[in-house]
Amino acid sequence: MDGTLLHDDKSVSTRTVRALAAAETAGVEVFFVTGRPARWMGVVSDHVHGHGLAICANGAAVVDLHRGGEIVRLRPLAQSDALTVVDALREAAPGVSFAVERTGGVHYEPEYPQFPLDPGGIIAPVEKLLSESAVDGDGRTVGDQPLLKLLARHPELDPDDFLTLGRTYAGAHAEFTRSSPSALLEISGPGVSKASTLAQCCAERGIGPEEVVAFGDMPNDLEMLTWAGTSYAMANAHPAVLAATTHRTESNEDDGVAVVIERLLA
Template identity: 55%
Template sequence: MGEDEGVNHASAVRPRIIATDLDGTLLRSDGSVSERTRAALTLAEAAGLCIVFVTGRPPRWMEVVSAVTGPHGIAICSNGGAVYDVRRKELVSSFPLPRQDALAVVAALRAELPGVGFAFEYPDGFASEAQYDSPMWDDSGALRWIAPAEEILASAAGDQVFKLLARHPTLDPDEFMRRARAAAGQHAEITRSSPMLEISATGVSKATTLALWCAERGVTAAEVVAFGDMPNDLPMLAWAGTAYAVANAHPLVLAATTHHTADHDADGVAEVIERVVRGLEP
């Protein structure tokens, strides 16, 4: 059982959207979707709820949920930088980081944090600097280019960046984020869901893109139940009418949310979805 039962949806606004982060939240530590979670997602769709995956992952990393998407099959990827139809494997819309802002961020972080390395997510893959050392990129075969950040941004791909990533070899991740925001926060949104920083266009976050997608369908924040675990989830959790942190969440996320559920390896999201669906039953 989770730490917090949450709201009584029978007496509150009827939820219409389940918006959930993936890594560290819906997915288990091994990156899998458990059988209980699969069943809960199916149950939610059958009850008329729409599941929206809201993740820092790029669109090309959405195969993990392709088998468990309901009829909507929508993912908000790259921390709000892209909306992706998982079933059709189509990019629906994107909110790229302007080239001049990316260059300003790169310059500011190079000056403030020597040793930083950069990588760039764009529609058909990614590019990185040689010093951007991360095993996360080794499995997709999507690396298109290794070059200095300034050279990548000067190319045609430079104006198609969903997300700029930054990695430092020694800094504590939270200290890295704090110092990066102080140095370059006026040029972009800077957050993280792992040791690397994730940098998006000013005004683009999981919350803004989810809010836009919902507004286009006449859905209000009060009708959204959201789940997350890391700082990049904080805007979404603040926007949603009902927000849950999983038990394994970052301390900032646990402190910012009223409702908590079991950790991702104990199917905390599924536990809440089951309760939400029960509350919808006559």
């Protein structure tokens, strides 16, 4: 969504809304596939048609936008794997800080900058945030909520170098990707990605990869773009995405997704 479907101000253009509606009217299944958590999907929830499903948190959850973001599929990160990743990254990248994304919200280490859309989470060392006994400021237990993503941020490393480091030191215990321009890693359970969850959803509907058209702009889209039979990189895409795709479209600011949908339907 960000950098692909949405404009830079996080709005959905009138042209894009029309294109998505026309696609579903023509019988095309439309999935939103994003690193965002379900609670950040309000920007498109008013524009969903058909089944209204979104693959969120880089494949860790499938949510029904017609039912208030209800989770209908969950692929969590195990606590033991998350703790192993924390130990590995602390050793490999001193200065790293962490946030924990659970189904009920996100919680932060003291050094981790809070997201403007998600202030007020628990502030504590990541070991406490990952504990099953973690409680919020109101005394409610959050540690029993499934863990969707571990987020790791470094204040100095190059973003792509940080991604390589994470995969090298802890790739056996989790999936590492990134979608931010800063050194921010998004860490999911082994085998969990946009691509693998989209493949599951398509298989249940009898849709093969050769029938799928996918759009993306950042490294967390790479597996999905290479899985899909037809893939488009946005004009504003990361160099790795441009190298991995055979088709290009206009930038997100120029409604590149809508441009392709209109062409396909014509």
